[in-house]
Amino acid sequence: MKKTMKTVLLAGRGCKPRPADVNWIYKDSLEFGEDFQEDFKSLRFNFAWNDKTALPDSFFIWMPKEIVGGDIFFADFFEDGFVMAVIDCTGHGVPGAFMTMLAYSALRRIVRDEGCHDPAQILKKLNFIVKTMIHQNSERVSDDGMDAAICFVSGQWSVDNGPLSAVHDNEQRTADNERQITFASAKMPLIYVHNGQGEVIKGDRQSIGYQTADLDFDFTNHVVKLERGMSFYMFSDGFEDQLGGENGRRLGMRRFKNLLKKNAELPFEKQQELLLQALKAYRGEYERQDDVTVIGFGF
Amino acid sequence: MFTEKIMDKLKIEATKSSPEISFDSEDNLLEIKGVSYPANIEEVYAPVFSWLENYLEQLEDQEVAVNMEIIYFNSGSSMIFTDFFRKLENSVNKGKKISVNWIYEEDDEDSLEFGEDFQEDFKSLRFNFVQNDFRKLDL
Numbered sequence: 001m002k003k004t005m006k007t008v009l010l011a012g013r014g015c016k017p018r019p020a021d022v023n024w025i026y027k028d029s030l031e032f033g034e035d036f037q038e039d040f041k042s043l044r045f046n047f048a049w050n051d052k053t054a055l056p057d058s059f060f061i062w063m064p065k066e067i068v069g070g071d072i073f074f075a076d077f078f079e080d081g082f083v084m085a086v087i088d089c090t091g092h093g094v095p096g097a098f099m100t101m102l103a104y105s106a107l108r109r110i111v112r113d114e115g116c117h118d119p120a121q122i123l124k125k126l127n128f129i130v131k132t133m134i135h136q137n138s139e140r141v142s143d144d145g146m147d148a149a150i151c152f153v154s155g156q157w158s159v160d161n162g163p164l165s166a167v168h169d170n171e172q173r174t175a176d177n178e179r180q181i182t183f184a185s186a187k188m189p190l191i192y193v194h195n196g197q198g199e200v201i202k203g204d205r206q207s208i209g210y211q212t213a214d215l216d217f218d219f220t221n222h223v224v225k226l227e228r229g230m231s232f233y234m235f236s237d238g239f240e241d242q243l244g245g246e247n248g249r250r251l252g253m254r255r256f257k258n259l260l261k262k263n264a265e266l267p268f269e270k271q272q273e274l275l276l277q278a279l280k281a282y283r284g285e286y287e288r289q290d291d292v293t294v295i296g297f298g299f
Numbered sequence: 300m301f302t303e304k305i306m307d308k309l310k311i312e313a314t315k316s317s318p319e320i321s322f323d324s325e326d327n328l329l330e331i332k333g334v335s336y337p338a339n340i341e342e343v344y345a346p347v348f349s350w351l352e353n354y355l356e357q358l359e360d361q362e363v364a365v366n367m368e369i370i371y372f373n374s375g376s377s378m379i380f381t382d383f384f385r386k387l388e389n390s391v392n393k394g395k396k397i398s399v400n401w402i403y404e405e406d407d408e409d410s411l412e413f414g415e416d417f418q419e420d421f422k423s424l425r426f427n428f429v430q431n432d433f434r435k436l437d438l
Contacts (some may be wrong), residue, residue, distance in 0.1 A: 090375045143378060205416060210378065243371055250371050253409050289336045290373060
């Protein structure tokens, strides 16, 4: 198992994938089975950037429950900032896999090809593409869709041949003042921690792609000015929904938020480790019901 | 031939990933209780919906109580419950007397919030929020 892991890592380094491709590296790795996933869960998504990391302060937990997961992580970097997204598709097996592929390619088309970096707009476009594509045939029995969270972090990031220059450059410091994060979501919250306070931005209560989804719905952009020491967390519902404890209840939003808040000052690698430990301890003998994705990053 | 007989009771036992469902047309009590994240979600809920349709058709002016005591439901189940409440609301709009008791554990504010979200979506269906402190959440 160890040997296989190394091969994939090296392959990843060799071909210098863009962050958006990291998801596919993970996907390819799924054929190696769950043990492999467990080993890799601690891998940070910026691993492929060699010494120049996109987000030095970050972690990435991505644990599909089955071979084909419904959670997607997407990131893409541009001259005016970067877009990051977490999507949680419903549906299992083949329909679920189909949804994730569709969501991923739609997102790439909107963000990369069309150059749309506005989170609320991205969601609206995603809603349109997904809904019109999967419901072309009204005979479809099942009604699948997705929850999604999108953020755009603005800033003068210099991009040369892929990797970003590190955040610590002197030039970057001036740009820090104007940096902000814009967040919009379809039923997926964002949590950020600043000066020991945890804030939840709930996002809109409108899912994407379902037959009932409203194509005219305008999602809401929430803007937070970035300050040093802030930590941001995007996540699917898998973590907070984990059943466990003494009575087999959900871990719950409050507990999850408190966990994030308590550890927010620690290095992100450590935060990731503590989150995974807490999840495992809470779960005990209960099975994992869902994919778990948590992304943390700070400035 | 399909008979005209209306089922009095629908009883589906809980599994690890699906809730206990007991619908009773004599008591006019519909109960869904437990967790809901079955892989074969349509299979699980298909009989529920066909029973419900028959039931709502023959329902007159009896008062119906729907007890929802759900510890956890995934997003697929959320869509199912949305359909379920929509059907109930449609009947309410036709003059039927149906109300939902959304039962949640003490301290489980997420569950309460999920119920409140449903209430927001289905305004003419009455939701009563009932705290069940029989078994406390471990903290």
